[in-house]
Amino acid sequence: MSATSNTTSPKQIVVVGGGMVAHRFTEAMRARDTAGEFAVTVLAEEPRRPYDRVALTSYFTGRHPEDLELGDRDLWDHPLVTLHRDARVVEIDRELRTVTDKHGKTYPYDHLVMATGSYAWTPPTEGADLPGVFVYRTIDDVAALRIYVEERAKEEGRPVRGAVIGGGLLGLEAAGALQELGATSTVIQFNDRLMNLQVDEGGGAALGRLVENLGVTVKVNTATQSIKPNKTGRVGHLVFANGGEQLADVVVFATGVRPRDELGREAGLHIGERGGIVVDDTCLTSDASVSAIGEVACIQGACIGLIAPGNTMAEIAVDRLLGGSSEFPGADTAAKLKLLGVDVASFGDAHGTTPGALELVYADPVAGVYKKLVLTDDARTLLGGVLVGDASSYASLRPMVGSELGGDPAGWLLPEGAIERPNVELPDAANVCSCNNVSAGTIRGAVTDHECTDIASVKACTKAGTSCGSCLPLVKKIVGTELEKAGIEISNALCEHFEFSRAQLFDAIQVSELRTFSEIIERFGKGRGCDVCKPTIGSVLASLHNEHVLAEDRAALQDTNDRVMANMQKDGTYSVVPRVPGGEILPEHLILIGQVAKDYGLYTKITGGQRLDLFGARLEQLPEIWQRLVDAGMESGQAYGKSLRTVKSCVGSTWCRFGVQDSTTMAIALELRYRGLRSPHKLKMGVSGCARECAEARGKDVGIIATDNGWNVYVGGNGGFTPVHAQLLVEDVDDDMVFKVIDRYLMFYIRTADRLQRTAPWQQDYEGGLDAIREIVVNDSLGICADLDAHMERHVDTYEDEWAAVLRDPERLRQFSSFINAPETPDPTLAYMPERGQRRPATDEERENSPVLIASPTLEIRS
Amino acid sequence: MTTLHATDTETMVRVCHVDQLTPELGVAALVGETQVALFLLSDGSVHAVQNLDPFSGASVISRGITGSKGDIPTIASPIYKQVFSLLTGECLSTMDKEPKNGASPNLATYRITSDNGQVYINLAGGE
Ligand code: SRM
Ligand SMILES: Cc1cc2nc3c(=O)[nH]c(=O)nc-3n(C[C@H](O)[C@H](O)[C@H](O)COP(=O)(O)OP(=O)(O)OC[C@H]3O[C@@H](n4cnc5c(N)ncnc54)[C@H](O)[C@@H]3O)c2cc1C
Ligand code: SF4
Ligand code: FES
Numbered sequence: 003m004s005a006t007s008n009t010t011s012p013k014q015i016v017v018v019g020g021g022m023v024a025h026r027f028t029e030a031m032r033a034r035d036t037a038g039e040f041a042v043t044v045l046a047e048e049p050r051r052p053y054d055r056v057a058l059t060s061y062f063t064g065r066h067p068e069d070l071e072l073g074d075r076d077l078w079d080h081p082l083v084t085l086h087r088d089a090r091v092v093e094i095d096r097e098l099r100t101v102t103d104k105h106g107k108t109y110p111y112d113h114l115v116m117a118t119g120s121y122a123w124t125p126p127t128e129g130a131d132l133p134g135v136f137v138y139r140t141i142d143d144v145a146a147l148r149i150y151v152e153e154r155a156k157e158e159g160r161p162v163r164g165a166v167i168g169g170g171l172l173g174l175e176a177a178g179a180l181q182e183l184g185a186t187s188t189v190i191q192f193n194d195r196l197m198n199l200q201v202d203e204g205g206g207a208a209l210g211r212l213v214e215n216l217g218v219t220v221k222v223n224t225a226t227q228s229i230k231p232n233k234t235g236r237v238g239h240l241v242f243a244n245g246g247e248q249l250a251d252v253v254v255f256a257t258g259v260r261p262r263d264e265l266g267r268e269a270g271l272h273i274g275e276r277g278g279i280v281v282d283d284t285c286l287t288s289d290a291s292v293s294a295i296g297e298v299a300c301i302q303g304a305c306i307g308l309i310a311p312g313n314t315m316a317e318i319a320v321d322r323l324l325g326g327s328s329e330f331p332g333a334d335t336a337a338k339l340k341l342l343g344v345d346v347a348s349f350g351d352a353h354g355t356t357p358g359a360l361e362l363v364y365a366d367p368v369a370g371v372y373k374k375l376v377l378t379d380d381a382r383t384l385l386g387g388v389l390v391g392d393a394s395s396y397a398s399l400r401p402m403v404g405s406e407l408g409g410d411p412a413g414w415l416l417p418e419g420a421i422e423r424p425n426v427e428l429p430d431a432a433n434v435c436s437c438n439n440v441s442a443g444t445i446r447g448a449v450t451d452h453e454c455t456d457i458a459s460v461k462a463c464t465k466a467g468t469s470c471g472s473c474l475p476l477v478k479k480i481v482g483t484e485l486e487k488a489g490i491e492i493s494n495a496l497c498e499h500f501e502f503s504r505a506q507l508f509d510a511i512q513v514s515e516l517r518t519f520s521e522i523i524e525r526f527g528k529g530r531g532c533d534v535c536k537p538t539i540g541s542v543l544a545s546l547h548n549e550h551v552l553a554e555d556r557a558a559l560q561d562t563n564d565r566v567m568a569n570m571q572k573d574g575t576y577s578v579v580p581r582v583p584g585g586e587i588l589p590e591h592l593i594l595i596g597q598v599a600k601d602y603g604l605y606t607k608i609t610g611g612q613r614l615d616l617f618g619a620r621l622e623q624l625p626e627i628w629q630r631l632v633d634a635g636m637e638s639g640q641a642y643g644k645s646l647r648t649v650k651s652c653v654g655s656t657w658c659r660f661g662v663q664d665s666t667t668m669a670i671a672l673e674l675r676y677r678g679l680r681s682p683h684k685l686k687m688g689v690s691g692c693a694r695e696c697a698e699a700r701g702k703d704v705g706i707i708a709t710d711n712g713w714n715v716y717v718g719g720n721g722g723f724t725p726v727h728a729q730l731l732v733e734d735v736d737d738d739m740v741f742k743v744i745d746r747y748l749m750f751y752i753r754t755a756d757r758l759q760r761t762a763p764w765q766q767d768y769e770g771g772l773d774a775i776r777e778i779v780v781n782d783s784l785g786i787c788a789d790l791d792a793h794m795e796r797h798v799d800t801y802e803d804e805w806a807a808v809l810r811d812p813e814r815l816r817q818f819s820s821f822i823n824a825p826e827t828p829d830p831t832l833a834y835m836p837e838r839g840q841r842r843p844a845t846d847e848e849r850e851n852s853p854v855l856i857a858s859p860t861l862e863i864r865s
Numbered sequence: 866m867t868t869l870h871a872t873d874t875e876t877m878v879r880v881c882h883v884d885q886l887t888p889e890l891g892v893a894a895l896v897g898e899t900q901v902a903l904f905l906l907s908d909g910s911v912h913a914v915q916n917l918d919p920f921s922g923a924s925v926i927s928r929g930i931t932g933s934k935g936d937i938p939t940i941a942s943p944i945y946k947q948v949f950s951l952l953t954g955e956c957l958s959t960m961d962k963e964p965k966n967g968a969s970p971n972l973a974t975y976r977i978t979s980d981n982g983q984v985y986i987n988l989a990g991g992e
Contacts, residue, residue: 498934499932529935531933532933532948533930533932533941536932555888557890562925562929565928570925570943570944572923573922574923621928817887822886823881823894831900831917846922846965
């Protein structure tokens with residue numbers, strides 16, 4: 003940094019353009035120019051403060067324009083910063099060193115920074131100027147699109163037909179936005195596949211299938227010739243070069259961007275062959291008093307349409323002005339996107355253009371997954387890759403480009419767990435956040451040198467994870483590891499009412515022997531509680547005392563589902579899932595379930611957990627339905643509730659020619675033992691009669707697999723969002739030992755896990771992992787096993803059918819009426835449509851338009 | 866709760882006796898065509914808001930969990946967990962969602978009056 007003091011007046015920097023990169027430039031200047039050497043004036047064409055263009059699409063999912071604003075607003079109040087909005091620059095005079103804006107106002111500069119970005123380019127197409135044709139670049143563009151679609155939808159009274167021309171990244175975003183607005187969307191792509199710049203042929207094919215599954219129509223190899231008006235003079239249909247036609251009420255062009263280099267051109271700056279203001283590696287143009295940064299700059303021969311290199315250029319320009327010597331290192335064009343809910347990522351040499359590069363491909367067309375790694379010819383060093391459908395390994399892989407993968411590279415492609423992944427610690431130099439150029443070392447430094455103790459402060463300190471967010475999982479992991487090394491505890495406060503973590507609260511409640519929420523919050527918390535701490539305490543009390551969920555003041559603590567002991571559906575009715583222990587069922591009970599479903603007109607479905615689910619029961623019908631089950635010796639079951647759900651079984655040795663143990667009997671015993679057990683999250687189990695594993699037991703929190711000598715017990719399996727296979731806890735044990743280790747494992751989990759933390763992440767995070775847990779529950783290393791055993795014994799002994807208990811209690815039964823002043827009147831807003839011989843909730847559209855909606859037989863037909 | 870004034874009587878509908886309410890456990894009431902969610906809090910106050918959840922379109926607010934945000938008593942929707950003020954009906958946390966069909970994110974609130982333990986709802990008092 004040069005040593006000028008601020009006794010002389012600061013030098014004037016004028017920035018043309020108020021976009022993302024202009025923002026980064028200004029922010030970096032203010033952060034680094036501590037001597038106050040430079041004043042920055044930003045002249046912006048758009049009428050707002052710089053905003054996050056990358057997140058533009060979130061405007062459709064309810065974010066307000068202000069939410070998209072970049073950075074801290076205080077930046078614009080700094081005495082050495084001036085922002086003029088709605089002030090498009092129309093002329094640059096390089097001799098006089100001034101620029102003039104559209105209002106005729108002139109600004110002198112010592113140094114000029116061009117940050118005018120790009121504009122959305124549309125190919126010359128007949129009809130491109132019709133009302134109903136849009137581009138997708140600014141907040142104003144998307145606001146206009148939204149209004150147009152909403153108005154057309156109202157006028158036509160049917161879903162608006164949308165067409166997006168261009169099947170790149172932006173086109174898919176636009177297609178998603180149209181869907182979000184309730185329009186149908188067709189993507190028209192000139193090329194032979196979607197996102198041809200980022201993904202290869204195989205990836206493009208997988209992406210096409212996934213996108214079509216989401217209801218977006220994709221037309222590849224199609225050139226749009228003209229857009230024809232309808233009779234009101236607005237967009238009506240498209241005509242393609244191959245003669246085809248397509249109806250469309252709204253058209254969005256997403257055919258690429260071009261640099262806004264017109265000002266620079268007129269001012270005589272050197273312009274690149276394909277446009278853009280040419281700069282050297284220090285971001286200077288052919289005039290040493292003028293820099294260009296961001297999308298308008300043609301650097302190393304090209305304009306780059308991504309935010310990360312733009313931010314790098316902004317930092318370099320600032321560094322150079324302050325006397326630094328940084329140079330543009332080349333662009334990282336890695337990208338991970340969640341387009342229409344589909345994960346797509348490409349990084350490094352995605353197309354395998356390095357001489358001798360090897361490509362390793364894994365494709366599962368059924369699951370819609372395609373993954374490719376590009377490696378050096380010795381298959382050791384990662385060069386790049388493409389991930390479609392499952393990009394979970396992106397955050398770990400991208401920073402390793404240029405490094406050795408270690409172990410079998412296939413481990414990174416195959417589904418989790420198929421081959422052990424080598425556990426490599428990232429070198430400090432590895433770039434973790436490509437949007438903001440933050441290395442693993444910088445993130446570690448935030449924890450070790452800057453005393454950041456949570457993700458939010460690390461983000462604020464390093465900027466990592468503040469743009470696209472795709473690096474966050476990795477940032478979290480690095481921060482967690484670093485904190486652990488430093489012995490720092492991460493804040494575990496449950497919510498604004500309790501400073502404790504769930505595990506601490508569990509201990510506090512157990513030791514203090516308090517039994518009501520009001521006593522507990524008075525003693526350990528503040529305020530009246532909320533929908534986070536109330537159900538947590540309800541669950542802890544249930545785990546500790548196994549009293550009825552609706553006893554004392556507890557009903558008001560429970561989540562809706564626990565409060566009425568059935569699952570709430572989207573329209574406010576409930577589902578009932580009778581318990582079918584181990585999946586074994588008497589034909590009489592099957593008939594009864596069918597009869598109940600018929601009598602109440604309930605939609606019936608076989609679940610993924612070997613049970614039958616009956617949907618659409620109203621609050622006031624639940625007790626009658628339970629009564630029918632109880633009378634026949636059945637009970638309802640938890641499909642709700644953080645408690646045991648089902649124990650899945652295979653048929654096992656009683657019938658199966660391969661079975662070595664009686665898996666069904668074991669499954670029934672387990673379900674009857676642990677039913678009703680309240681826990682931090684739901685619990686699922688499975689029992690297979692041999693190693694063929696037909697019950698998928700290793701996908702469950704607890705899985706038992708028969709061996710010739712007894713049972714293997716696996717723990718910590720998970721389906722859902724992050725599938726994990728269960729790990730072996732004990733081998734070849736007998737029935738009694740199966741119950742003993744599971745009793746202890748579950749009780750220890752219930753006492754120490756976080757709120758809504760399933761066994762898999764709990765076990766992973768537990769210090770020392772499964773080995774430490776095994777020491778505790780098998781070898782009693784903490785000396786708590788007797789206590790855990792006694793606790794589970796109490797649970798088993800005091801189990802009661804909670805539905806039958808409600809039926810016996812008139813006080814609790816009163817809570818099952820629809821209206822306090824009309825207990826039998828059904829909710830008049832419910833409405834249904836027939837489908838495949840059953841009923842389902844009517845959609846909003848059907849509610850408005852359809853003449854006849856049917857409800858259950860006990861509700862009259864509504865019109 | 867305010868006490869009953871004779872002038873209010875035309876617009877008020879009796880819905881229940883206060884003894885029928887359980888502290889912190891909401892109930893729904895049907896007032897003409899309008900569904901109202903009614904809450905007796907542990908401090909003895911009674912609050913009435915619309916039962917229709919603007920974010921799911923289902924009539925379920927009465928089955929949510931009561932609580933507080935700072936000093937404001939609140940109710941959380943049982944479906945997508947948005948939190949509303951029981952005093953003003955204002956939506957205090959949208960959970961990054963938009964209400965359905967362009968509805969207001971806030972709940973209408975209704976005036977409650979009591980007379981000899983009888984609870985009356987004044988629909989005209991709502992907005
Ligand atoms: C009914 C069912 C789907 C079906 O039609 O088959 C179902 C339906 C629901 N699942 Fe599930 N899941 C069902 C099997 C599964 C399975 C498969 C299994 O159990 O074998 C899984 C993956 C296995 C696993 O859990 O590890 C599964 C993973 C989830 C998850 C993700 C959990 C995770 O750890 O990521 C949730 C969300 C949650 O619990 O927080 C969920 C939540 C839900 C909820 C409770 C969502 C809700 O709050 O409304 C649904 C309630 C249904 C209802 O009202 O009755 N459901 N769900 C299945 C019921 C099985 C049963 O008889 O109990
Ligand atoms: C929908 C969408 C999604 C995107 N997603 C990603 C993504 O996931 N990852 C990624 O890396 N990139 C993404 N991008 C690209 C990214 O937004 C751009 O690379 C980035 O905004 C470039 O910043 P910039 O400052 O150079 O240009 P801009 O942000 O375009 O800013 C330039 C500004 O200059 C103004 N201007 C132009 N001429 C003048 C003038 N004469 N006088 C005054 N002002 C002028 C313009 O009005 C504009 O406000 C996306 C872009 C869009 C539109
Ligand atoms: S797991 Fe083994 S015993 Fe069970 S059904 Fe499959 S093959 Fe038969
Ligand atoms: S990689 Fe985009 S925010 Fe970090």
